[in-house]
Amino acid sequence: MSDVVKRDTVIPAAASQAPVLEREALTAREFLAFVIAEETYALPLHAIREILKPPPITPVPRAPGDVLGVVAVRGTITTVIDLRRRLRVAESPPDKHTRILLVAAEDEVLGVLVDQVLSVHRLLDDEIELSGVVGGDLSDYVLGVGRPRRSRRDREGERDTESETEEILVLLDPEPLLD
Amino acid sequence: MSDVHEEFLAEAQEIIESLSRDLLLLDQAQKEHGPELDQTTSELINEVFRGVHTLKGIAGMFGYARLGEVSHALEDLLDQLRLGRVELDPSVLDVLFEGVESFQRLLVDSPDAPEVDVERLLQGIARFTGSGSAAPDDDLLGYELDPNVLSVLTEYEEHRLRTNVRQGVSLYRLKVRFSLLTIDSQLEDLKDRAKPLAEIITYLPSTGGGDGDTIDLDVLLASSAPYDTLEEALVDADAELLRVSRRSSGESPDRRTEHEALAPSSSSTPLPAPPPAPTPRPPSAAPVERREMSPDQLTLRSVANTVRVDIRKLDHLMNVVGELALVKSAVGRISERLRGRPELRQLAIELHRINRGFERRLEELQDGILDVRMVPLGQIFDKLARIVRQVAREHDKDVKLLVTGADTEVDKLIVEELSDPLMHLIRNAIDHGIESPKVRELADKPVSGTLALNAYQKGKHVVIEVEDDGAGMNPQRIVETALRRELITEEAAAEVSREEALNLIFMPGFSTRSAITDLSGRGVGMDVVKTNISRLGGVIDVQSELGTGTKFTITLPVTLAIINALLIRIGGRGFAIPITSVQEAILFEPEKLRTVEGREVMTLRGATLPLCRLDRLFRLEAAEPPELDADGTPPRRYVVVCAVAHRRLGFVVDGLDGQQDIVIKSLGKSLQRVRGFAGATDLGDQQVALVLDVPALLEELLGTPELTALEASR
Structure with a gap:
C-alpha cells in the first residue's frame, strides 16, 4: 500500500471546505484512483483488498478474452483480468508502475491489472455526478463521474498545483464491472 | 450464521447421527430377540431417550419449534417403550426411524428442504402412546422386598424390576457406605463395576447408618451372575451384598406378612434389619443424586475428548503449510548458492542441514493435517444403513445389508460428496435390483436379498463397492431403452457389446423405468452419479449378470488435498x-x-x-x-x-x-x-x-x- 500512502493527499480532514451546514447533510465516500490507458478511474475503497506488484501471471488457455491468467496470492489462486479489454481502450506493455488491485467482487476476489495507482479520494455526494446525470450510453459498470474540488487541494498546498489540471475520475462499480 | 448457531447445528447433527446408529442396533436386537427387552436393549432405548431429550432441549433454545415438538412426542413414545407399556415391534421402529429422519430435515432450514409433515408424524407417534398395555400381574410379591422400597420406585424402575423377575434373574441388595465428599465418583465407579454383571434397578439412601460424613446406600440389583462373582466385583470394605430370597411358596403373599418377612430371621443370610424407609421419599436434602445422571451431563462427558473443527480452518492450515513449503525451497536455493562460494561452504552445509530438518518437520505437519481431515467411511455407511432399511420396508423387500471396511478413511470433503451418489446407487439396487421375496423364492434364491457395501484401500485409492444379488441388468433392454430415447442409432445398437450396453446407463437422459418411482426418481440419474464421482477424481464401473446381481465399483483418491x-x-x-x-x-x-x-x-x-x-x-x-x-x-x-x-x-x-x-x-x-x-x-x-x-x-x-x-x- 506504500504507493497509496505516499500520494495520499486528500484524506478525511481535507473535507472541510464545504459550508458547515451543507457538509453535515452530505456523506463522503472513499475511492481509490488509478490509471488505465491514461484515463483516471476509481473504485470504491472498501472493495479493494490489496495492491500487489504483479507477479508472473500464468495464462489460462480457453479462458474468456479479458482474463490475463492466474496468480497465487498466499496460497489462493486468483484470477487476474485486464480492464483495458473490458473498457475497450488500447493495451500497453507493463512497466514499473503496473499494479494488480485485489478487488472483492460478489463471490470471489479478482485481480485487476492497472497501469498506475494514484491516491485515495474522499468524495462528498456533491462531488459525484451519477451516471444518470452524465447521460449518454455509459456502460452499467460506470457509477458516475467524480470531480474532486480543486480549491481544497490548493489550500492544502501539499501538491504542486501547477501540474494539476481539472481532475475527473471515472467511478466504477465493481459488481457489474467484474461480473 | 452465528457461531453459536453453527455449534448448535453441529451438535444436533451429531446427536441425530448417533440416534440413527442406536436405532439400527435396536432394530437388529428386535429382529433377534423379539419385543422382550433384555438389559442391552433397554440400555439402548435409554440411550435413544437421552439423545432425543437433549435434542429437544437444544432445539427449544434455538427456536426450532417443530423439531422440539417432534422430539417431545418421540420422548413420550420412548418413555412408554422403556416402561414396557408399548411393545418394541417393527411398526414402532418405523415411527422412530421416521422421527429421526424428520429431525434431519427439520434441521435443514432452507426453503427447498422437503416439507416435513409434522402433523402426520405426530399422529403416527400418538397411535402408540395413546394407550398403555394392561397392568402386569404382580409377580413381585414372590420376593422378600421391602414394600416401602417398592412404593418409592419410579414407574420405570418398577418395570425393570418386574421384567427381571419375570426373566428369572436373581435380585440382590448391596449395602454400601460412601463418603459424602466423594459420593459422586464412588457411585460412578460402582455403576461401572456393576454394568458388565448386573443391572442396577435403584439405589436409595438408608436413614439408619452413616454419620455426618458418610451415607449408607441400599442398592437393588438384578444379576444372573453367581453370588461370588458379584461379591468379588462389587464388595469392598464398606459394603455388603445380600441375596433377595424368594419367598417360600407356603407363605401367604399377603402384604402385611410380607412386611414382617423383611425381618432378618426369615432370610438365609443374616440380614441386618433394613431401616424403615421413610415414606413417601427420602428427604431431598440428602446429597445423593438418586436417579441416573441427567442427560446433559452424559452427553457432555461423552464428547469431552474430541474437538469439532470447521473444515475451512483445516484448509487454511493446509495453505499455511503450502506457504512454508515455498519458504523451504527458497532457503534451499540460497544454500545452493552459498555452496558455490568456497569461503561460505561451511555455512552452506549448516544451512542445508537445518533446512533438511525443517523439511522433515514440515512433512510431519502436512501428514498430521491430512490425517485430521480423514474420517471413516462408516460415517456415511450409518446413514446409508438407515436408508436401506427405509427403502426396503417401503418396497416390501427383504434386504440384508452387509458392510465391510467401514473404518476405511478418506478425506472429509470426499465423504461429504459421496453421500448422494452412494444413496442413489443403494436406492437403485433395492428398487430395481433386488426382487420381491416372492420372485426370489420362485427363482430359487434366498428370500432375503443381500446388499453389500464394501470399502477398502488399494494403494493411494479407496475402492467402494455397492453389490446386490438381485435381478441384474439386461443389456438387451438397456439398448432398447437407449434406442427409444434416441441416445444411440440403430446401426450402433446392432453392434454394441455387452459392456458397452451396461455403460449406456450412465448417459444423460437414461432411466430404465418409465415411471419415476418415489425412491430412485429423485430427479437424478446415473449420469449425475457419474459426474459427481468424476468431480472427485474418481471413476465408476458397473458389472452385472442377469439373474445374479449387479456390482458398482467406485475408485477414488484417498485425499483431494x-x-x-x-x-x-x-x-x-x-x-x-x-x-x-x-x-x-x-x-x-x-x-x-x-x-x-x-x-x-x-x-x-x-x-x-x-x-x-x-x-x-x-x-x-x-x-x-x-x-x-x-x-x-x-x-x-x-x-x-x-x-x-x-x-x-x-x-x-x-x-x-x-x-x-x-x-x-x-x-x-x-x-x-x-x-x-x-x-x-x-x-x-x-x-x-x-x-x-x-x-x-x-x-x-x-x-x-x-x-x-x-x-x-x-
Whole structure:
C-alpha cells in the first residue's frame, strides 16, 4: 500500500471546505484512483483488498478474452483480468508502475491489472455526478463521474498545483464491472 | 450464521447421527430377540431417550419449534417403550426411524428442504402412546422386598424390576457406605463395576447408618451372575451384598406378612434389619443424586475428548503449510548458492542441514493435517444403513445389508460428496435390483436379498463397492431403452457389446423405468452419479449378470488435498498432470503417426492409441518452428499416456519436468466454465501451473465412453 500512502493527499480532514451546514447533510465516500490507458478511474475503497506488484501471471488457455491468467496470492489462486479489454481502450506493455488491485467482487476476489495507482479520494455526494446525470450510453459498470474540488487541494498546498489540471475520475462499480 | 448457531447445528447433527446408529442396533436386537427387552436393549432405548431429550432441549433454545415438538412426542413414545407399556415391534421402529429422519430435515432450514409433515408424524407417534398395555400381574410379591422400597420406585424402575423377575434373574441388595465428599465418583465407579454383571434397578439412601460424613446406600440389583462373582466385583470394605430370597411358596403373599418377612430371621443370610424407609421419599436434602445422571451431563462427558473443527480452518492450515513449503525451497536455493562460494561452504552445509530438518518437520505437519481431515467411511455407511432399511420396508423387500471396511478413511470433503451418489446407487439396487421375496423364492434364491457395501484401500485409492444379488441388468433392454430415447442409432445398437450396453446407463437422459418411482426418481440419474464421482477424481464401473446381481465399483483418491503430479511443458508453459491418471511417458516419434478419420493415432504395443497435441488444443503453438538441436534434428517431444477407466489417450508434450507433490487449488468462480483444468498449483517462486483435468479432457476428446466405442464400431 506504500504507493497509496505516499500520494495520499486528500484524506478525511481535507473535507472541510464545504459550508458547515451543507457538509453535515452530505456523506463522503472513499475511492481509490488509478490509471488505465491514461484515463483516471476509481473504485470504491472498501472493495479493494490489496495492491500487489504483479507477479508472473500464468495464462489460462480457453479462458474468456479479458482474463490475463492466474496468480497465487498466499496460497489462493486468483484470477487476474485486464480492464483495458473490458473498457475497450488500447493495451500497453507493463512497466514499473503496473499494479494488480485485489478487488472483492460478489463471490470471489479478482485481480485487476492497472497501469498506475494514484491516491485515495474522499468524495462528498456533491462531488459525484451519477451516471444518470452524465447521460449518454455509459456502460452499467460506470457509477458516475467524480470531480474532486480543486480549491481544497490548493489550500492544502501539499501538491504542486501547477501540474494539476481539472481532475475527473471515472467511478466504477465493481459488481457489474467484474461480473 | 452465528457461531453459536453453527455449534448448535453441529451438535444436533451429531446427536441425530448417533440416534440413527442406536436405532439400527435396536432394530437388529428386535429382529433377534423379539419385543422382550433384555438389559442391552433397554440400555439402548435409554440411550435413544437421552439423545432425543437433549435434542429437544437444544432445539427449544434455538427456536426450532417443530423439531422440539417432534422430539417431545418421540420422548413420550420412548418413555412408554422403556416402561414396557408399548411393545418394541417393527411398526414402532418405523415411527422412530421416521422421527429421526424428520429431525434431519427439520434441521435443514432452507426453503427447498422437503416439507416435513409434522402433523402426520405426530399422529403416527400418538397411535402408540395413546394407550398403555394392561397392568402386569404382580409377580413381585414372590420376593422378600421391602414394600416401602417398592412404593418409592419410579414407574420405570418398577418395570425393570418386574421384567427381571419375570426373566428369572436373581435380585440382590448391596449395602454400601460412601463418603459424602466423594459420593459422586464412588457411585460412578460402582455403576461401572456393576454394568458388565448386573443391572442396577435403584439405589436409595438408608436413614439408619452413616454419620455426618458418610451415607449408607441400599442398592437393588438384578444379576444372573453367581453370588461370588458379584461379591468379588462389587464388595469392598464398606459394603455388603445380600441375596433377595424368594419367598417360600407356603407363605401367604399377603402384604402385611410380607412386611414382617423383611425381618432378618426369615432370610438365609443374616440380614441386618433394613431401616424403615421413610415414606413417601427420602428427604431431598440428602446429597445423593438418586436417579441416573441427567442427560446433559452424559452427553457432555461423552464428547469431552474430541474437538469439532470447521473444515475451512483445516484448509487454511493446509495453505499455511503450502506457504512454508515455498519458504523451504527458497532457503534451499540460497544454500545452493552459498555452496558455490568456497569461503561460505561451511555455512552452506549448516544451512542445508537445518533446512533438511525443517523439511522433515514440515512433512510431519502436512501428514498430521491430512490425517485430521480423514474420517471413516462408516460415517456415511450409518446413514446409508438407515436408508436401506427405509427403502426396503417401503418396497416390501427383504434386504440384508452387509458392510465391510467401514473404518476405511478418506478425506472429509470426499465423504461429504459421496453421500448422494452412494444413496442413489443403494436406492437403485433395492428398487430395481433386488426382487420381491416372492420372485426370489420362485427363482430359487434366498428370500432375503443381500446388499453389500464394501470399502477398502488399494494403494493411494479407496475402492467402494455397492453389490446386490438381485435381478441384474439386461443389456438387451438397456439398448432398447437407449434406442427409444434416441441416445444411440440403430446401426450402433446392432453392434454394441455387452459392456458397452451396461455403460449406456450412465448417459444423460437414461432411466430404465418409465415411471419415476418415489425412491430412485429423485430427479437424478446415473449420469449425475457419474459426474459427481468424476468431480472427485474418481471413476465408476458397473458389472452385472442377469439373474445374479449387479456390482458398482467406485475408485477414488484417498485425499483431494495433495497429489503427486507429473510436470510437463507445452509451448514454454508448465502444466501438471495428476500421476494417478498417467500410465507412462514415451518418446514421440512423428514417423509412427497414422491418421484415422482425421484423428492422429499411434500404435502402442499392438493397440491403437489416439493422440492429442496439447499445444494445438490450448493454442500454445510457438509462432516460429522450434529451434533444432545441435545435431540438426528437431527437439525431442514426448507422449504422456493417460488412462481413465478403460480409455486411453496420449498427450503430445514438449518436455517432462519430473514429478512433484502438489496441492491442487480450485480456480476462481470466474474460470469455472473453462473446461480441461482441475485447478492450479503454486510451484513456489511465484510460479503457478495449471493442473489438467484428465477425465474431462478424455471425455471431451474421445466423447462419452459409450459413444466412442460405438462410433469406432461404425
